[in-house]
Amino acid sequence: MVRFQHFEVERWMEAYEFTPGVLNIAETCVESVSIDQLAQLSGDKGELPPRTSTVLIYGAIRGSSTLRETISTLYEGEQIAPENVIITQGAIAANFLAFYSLIEPEDHVICVYPTYQQLYSVPESLGAEVSLWRLKPEQGFVPDMDELEKLAKANTKMIVINNPNNPTGVPIPRDVVYKIVDFAKARGIMILSDEVYRPLFHDGLEDNADMPPSVADLGYDKAIVTGSLSKAYSLGGIRVGWIASGDKAIVERLVEARHYVTISVSQLDDQVASYALSPAVRGALMKRNIQQAKHNADMLKAFVEAHSSVCSWVAPTAGTTAFIQFHVGGKPVDDVAFCRDVLDKTKVLLVPGSRCFGHDQDFAGYVRVGFVGSTAVLEEALQKLGVYVRQHLGQ
Incomplete structure (x- = not known):
């Protein structure tokens, strides 16, 4: 029997996010939108998805050509062509597929930490040895390349990164992304980059010299990227993600494994995703979401x-x-105890860092805040959290 650890952040959210009257600042998606709102953002007066005339067969096995072509345009260069993209049921399925397809018991995996627990617990469950590449607050939660050198072994098969990072909200800088790719390339190590929060950079997408590249854009064929419509694109409800690599052998290996868990994603969801990522919609949606992220981040900073x-x-x-x-x-x-008491006394939902992102007492005292949901909810939650802190922490 495969042994796996409890998925603590998901257990926490399941237990508390539907508490009556909850002020949820634990959610990690940008404030969700409807199809009508997508149309309003774009000004597109054409037919909205999903098309009611669609005959509900399984549809394209790897995802529609329209959606795969559109996703391929999110990456620069020719490394990620449409045939290198596979549509999945969210990025969580894409990440699982990568581990299930590519990692074996004798392998060694290096994973940044803290990060989404799936990224280190799944390879552990498959019998691989996992070394945690610890991100330290005194270093700005930026990965230390000297530490990576120490962690690498002769059997290191994959380096796993999460850029931008969950839970810290810190992106891996441009120069460090290049160094990670160079390090992996010199040793033939695969890189799995979970990029579900890309391209939500608070300084915007235009003329942003500091914006790190996707690892898929750096010409390394053993780089694998995953993405999703859930986080940066506000469409968690359609459960559409993807996985892509410039290496045809890796892509075909992923496809063969995918046959065991997914025939195809919903045609209706595929159509909504294609619409949201179309040129008429995507730019306006990202402008809205980046503005909200920056505004709400300023509130949290205050x-x-x-x-x-x-x-x-x-x-x-x-x-x-x-x-x-x-x-x-x-x-x-x-x-x-802090998060439970805050929820009990204020209805503000937070995520405890030591339980949901750490081992033992790693990240003691830390809480994760999801701050790009409703601005009104964040404002009320911070006001109530401020009262709680003054009353109970002696501030």
Whole structure:
């Protein structure tokens, strides 16, 4: 029997996110939109998806040609052609497919940490040895290349990164992305880059010299990327993601394994995804989402600065999440008890870092905040959290 660890962040969300009256600032998607809202953003007056005339057969096995062609345009160069893209049921399925297809018990995997638990727990469940590449707040949660050198072994098969990072909201800088690719390329190691929060960079997409590239854009054929419509594109409800690689052998291996878990994604979801990523819609949607991310991040920054005697962070510059540590008298709070008490007394939902993103007492006192949902909800939640902090942490 395959042994797997409890998926703590998902268990936490399942237990608490539907609490009556909850102020959910644990959610990680940009505030969700409807198909009607997509049309309003684009000004497109044409027929909206899904098309009611669609005959509901399984549809294209790897995803429609329209959607795969559109996703291929998200990457620069010729490395990711439409035939190198496979549509999946969310990025969570894409990540699982990569591990299930490519990782064996004798393999060694290096994974950034903290990150979404799936990225290290699934290869562990498959019998691989996993080394955690620890991101440190004193280094701005930026991966340390010297540490990577120490972690690598003769049997290292894959390096797993998450860019921008969940839970910290910190992207891996351009120069470090290049160094990771060069390191892997010199040793023939695969890279899996979970890029579900791309391209939500708070400084925007135009003339942003600091925006890191996708690993798919750097000419390394053993680079594998996953993405999704859920986070940066506000469409978690359609459950559409993808996996892509410039290596045809890797793509075909993924396809063969995928046959065991997915025949095809919903044709209706495929049509909505194709519409959302079309040139008429995508630009306006991303402009809306980046503006909201930047505005809400400024709100959260004001909260942290106002309560700096009891909380600290590395400010996020991308994605939808922030990792904030609360402390009293120089010692981190019990973040699990803190989150439960905050929820009980204020209805504000947070995610405890030590339980959902750490082993033992790693990240003690940290909570993850998802700050790019409703601005009104964030404003109310921060107001109530501020009252709680002043009353219970002595700030």
